[in-house]
Amino acid sequence: MTVKVSLPYDKDYVSNFSQGLNEPDWMTSLRLNALDKAESLEMPKPDKTNIKDWNFTEFKHHVEGEAINSIQDLPEQMLNLLDQDKEQQNLILQRNHSVAFSNLDSSLEEQGVIFTDIQTAIRDHSDLVEKYYMTEAVHVDEHRLTALHAALMNGGIFLYVPKNVTIKEPLQTIFWQEDPEAALVNHVLVVAEENSSVTYVENYTSDNKEEKTSANTITEVFAKAGAKVSFGAVDNFEAGTTVYANRRGVTDRDAVIEWALGLMNEGNTVSENITHLIGDNSQSQAKTVTIGRGAQKQNFTANITHFGKGSDGYILQHGVMKDKSSGIFNGIGKIEHGASKSNAEQESRVLMLSKDARGDANPILLIDEDDVTAGHAASVGRVDPMQLFYLMSRGISKFEAERLIIHGFLAPVVNQLPIEAVKQQLRQLIERKVY
Amino acid sequence: MAGSTLEIKDLHVEIEGQEILKGVNLTVKGGEFHAVMGPNGTGKSTLASAIMGHPKFEVTQGQVLLDGEDVLEMEVDERAQAGLFLAMQYPSEISGVTNSDFLRSSINAHREEGDEISLMKFIKEMDAAMDTLDMDKNMAQRYLNEGFSGGEKKRNEILQLMMIQPAIAILDEIDSGLDIDALKVVAKGINEMRSENFGCLTITHYQRLLNYITPDKVHVMMQGRVVKSGGPELAERLEAEGYDWIKQELGIEDETISQKA
Numbered sequence: 001m002t003v004k005v006s007l008p009y010d011k012d013y014v015s016n017f018s019q020g021l022n023e024p025d026w027m028t029s030l031r032l033n034a035l036d037k038a039e040s041l042e043m044p045k046p047d048k049t050n051i052k053d054w055n056f057t058e059f060k061h062h063v064e065g066e067a068i069n070s071i072q073d074l075p076e077q078m079l080n081l082l083d084q085d086k087e088q089q090n091l092i093l094q095r096n097h098s099v100a101f102s103n104l105d106s107s108l109e110e111q112g113v114i115f116t117d118i119q120t121a122i123r124d125h126s127d128l129v130e131k132y133y134m135t136e137a138v139h140v141d142e143h144r145l146t147a148l149h150a151a152l153m154n155g156g157i158f159l160y161v162p163k164n165v166t167i168k169e170p171l172q173t174i175f176w177q178e179d180p181e182a183a184l185v186n187h188v189l190v191v192a193e194e195n196s197s198v199t200y201v202e203n204y205t206s207d208n209k210e211e212k213t214s215a216n217t218i219t220e221v222f223a224k225a226g227a228k229v230s231f232g233a234v235d236n237f238e239a240g241t242t243v244y245a246n247r248r249g250v251t252d253r254d255a256v257i258e259w260a261l262g263l264m265n266e267g268n269t270v271s272e273n274i275t276h277l278i279g280d281n282s283q284s285q286a287k288t289v290t291i292g293r294g295a296q297k298q299n300f301t302a303n304i305t306h307f308g309k310g311s312d313g314y315i316l317q318h319g320v321m322k323d324k325s326s327g328i329f330n331g332i333g334k335i336e337h338g339a340s341k342s343n344a345e346q347e348s349r350v351l352m353l354s355k356d357a358r359g360d361a362n363p364i365l366l367i368d369e370d371d372v373t374a375g376h377a378a379s380v381g382r383v384d385p386m387q388l389f390y391l392m393s394r395g396i397s398k399f400e401a402e403r404l405i406i407h408g409f410l411a412p413v414v415n416q417l418p419i420e421a422v423k424q425q426l427r428q429l430i431e432r433k434v435y
Numbered sequence: 436m437a438g439s440t441l442e443i444k445d446l447h448v449e450i451e452g453q454e455i456l457k458g459v460n461l462t463v464k465g466g467e468f469h470a471v472m473g474p475n476g477t478g479k480s481t482l483a484s485a486i487m488g489h490p491k492f493e494v495t496q497g498q499v500l501l502d503g504e505d506v507l508e509m510e511v512d513e514r515a516q517a518g519l520f521l522a523m524q525y526p527s528e529i530s531g532v533t534n535s536d537f538l539r540s541s542i543n544a545h546r547e548e549g550d551e552i553s554l555m556k557f558i559k560e561m562d563a564a565m566d567t568l569d570m571d572k573n574m575a576q577r578y579l580n581e582g583f584s585g586g587e588k589k590r591n592e593i594l595q596l597m598m599i600q601p602a603i604a605i606l607d608e609i610d611s612g613l614d615i616d617a618l619k620v621v622a623k624g625i626n627e628m629r630s631e632n633f634g635c636l637t638i639t640h641y642q643r644l645l646n647y648i649t650p651d652k653v654h655v656m657m658q659g660r661v662v663k664s665g666g667p668e669l670a671e672r673l674e675a676e677g678y679d680w681i682k683q684e685l686g687i688e689d690e691t692i693s694q695k696a
């Protein structure tokens with residue numbers, strides 16, 4: 001039995017929206033098709049988290065954002081996310097649903113690098129986007145939220161790195177939900193062609209403590225043979241935004257995708273990070289850190305699935321839970337039949353700072369092949385009294401000792417972020433959320 | 436200022452309801468090196484941990500005074516700030532916290548707010564101490580004790596000792612698991628600390644270390660008490676003859692802490 005649900009935006013709205021953007025036919029029909037499905041598909045069912053009453057349907061779908069002439073005109077909150085001493089910023093700032101600022105090093109442009117907002121990409125690089133857009137990594141009909149995403153997509157980024165191009169400086173995007181009720185339904189598509197290499201960092205930020213909205217974001221990363229993609233993110237939506245964040249990767253032969261995700265939302269959040277290691281000897285490291293506070297409920301899935309021989313996957317999930325927050329951590333290492341000589345490692349650890357908080361670490365290894373190695377470690381616990389004793393025996397106060405231990409616990413992602421300002425921002429967020 | 440004085444008076448300590456220390460008396464003054472020796476399981480680490488304020492140990496009777504101040508009333512960090520230091524037998528590993536960040540926090544914890552050590556001075560002092568201890572400079576950027584070998588952990592404890600410059604240090608089995616070269620290096624670090632303003636209580640069950648850091652006084656622990664004290668010659672006799680003669684002299688059959696109090 002399927003239950004039809006009424007969605008806030010109908011066929012007319014969606015087709016007008018698509019036409020207003022001058023989208024090619026394939027996109028318009030993808031949207032309409034998805035809208036149709038969204039009505040009947042089930043909601044996703046994250047393990048041990050009931051999202052039935054979460055807000056994924058009440059929001060403003062389209063809000064303009066004012067353009068900015070130069071980086072210096074950015075509000076402080078955004079400036080703090082940039083390494084300002086760098087002359088050349090490879091940066092896109094999305095303000096609500098408009099591009100407010102955008103800059104790409106001209107030498108990268110000359111090499112054929114595309115770094116632009118998704119709507120421009122759909123018009124100017126239609127074939128390229130069509131090939132990858134919800135075809136292989138994420139599918140429209142997985143559940144109601146993927147379908148809703150496809151129907152209502154209203155922002156995001158396209159990053160394309162041609163064969164053999166190595167980009168040294170990181171590319172950065174700031175997604176600013178300035179309007180307290182704007183919904184970011186962002187699609188980020190990263191395609192790294194053979195033997196290319198790129199580092200991308202994105203920031204999500206909003207201020208809506210009270211006003212309700214939601215974000216439904218999907219990221220698809222393709223690393224072709226021998227390519228390397230380092231993907232960093234700091235998600236920092238305020239409490240009013242309910243978040244569904246889905247980040248997927250696909251690796252070809254000898255490719256590498258590294259995820260470093262600081263999931264610092266204040267509202268209810270479902271985060272999924274799945275990588276398919278398709279090619280032989282491909283690799284992925286998926287690291288996430290998070291802090292839960294207040295009455296926040298969060299569900300984190302990290303999954304690396306091995307198809308290629310000799311593929312290597314490492315999952316790290318570290319969470320700090322305080323107040324009455326709840327965090328479910330599912331770490332899944334899956335080795336398919338035929339993926340011999342693969343290695344699946346994972347580590348899920350939850351640090352509990354309050355007795356009313358809930359933390360669940362669920363490490364799962366699903367192995368369908370004999371000739372492999374795998375391992376997992378999971379723990380849920382309090383700050384180790386012996387560690388505290390050790391630090392305090394050097395004169396360090398209890399408060400400072402705990403602080404050091406917590407920052408250390410979250411360091412695996414902080415240290416991996418390639419932009420110093422973003423690193424600092426994540427440290428400050430940790431500081432603010434823990435104390 | 437002359438050195439500090441640590442006085443341990445009739446100290447009784449319990450862990451999980453079992454009495455481990457049954458009345459320890461000991462005084463260490465600035466300028467003095469004391470050695471506490473004794474077979475395994477006689478309460479040496481318990482003594483060290485209880486003085487520093489280990490959360491599992493409960494003091495049920497007696498006093499610990501540092502320059503007349505009641506140490507047992509202090510929190511662990513206050514004890515350190517008052518001048519005590521414990522090199523632990525099994526130092527904790529703390530992931531994500533670099534050795535150098537930890538050391539700097541430790542040093543600053545001993546200084547007034549606004550009078551923190553400058554980065555330059557800190558690095559200079561750390562480099563010098565690491566040279567003395569023959570430590571790889573990369574150890575500064577590694578996470579605190581994480582993946583350190585046994586010997587590296589011991590050196591790292593002495594590095595902290597040298598940087599923090601406490602008034603009174605207790606070194607618990609600082610020599611265990613060290614080969615002879617490492618032992619010499621660690622002894623060199625400890626000897627550099629020697630001054631009128633530094634008192635040291637070294638716990639060991641080998642005489643070996645004492646060849647390099649000559650103690651002024653030697654104490655033997657059995658059954659949770661100091662049962663014999665003497666000069667360096669006591670350690671030499673223990674080395675040559677073992678502990679049996681003391682047990683005979685005192686009529687002790689089992690030197691460890693009996694399960695029934």
Ligand SMILES: Nc1ncnc2c1ncn2[C@@H]1O[C@H](COP(=O)(O)OP(=O)(O)O)[C@@H](O)[C@H]1O
Pocket residue numbers: 450451455473474475476477478479480481482491691692
């Ligand atoms: N954490 C602990 N829990 C329970 N018993 C302990 C603990 N630490 C020490 N003990 C007991 O206290 C006694 C003395 O131990 P310890 O002080 O470590 O001796 P030493 O350092 O002389 O080898 C032993 O009987 C030991 O089993």
Ligand SMILES: [Mg+2]
Pocket residue numbers: 479480481524608
């Ligand atoms: Mg011991």
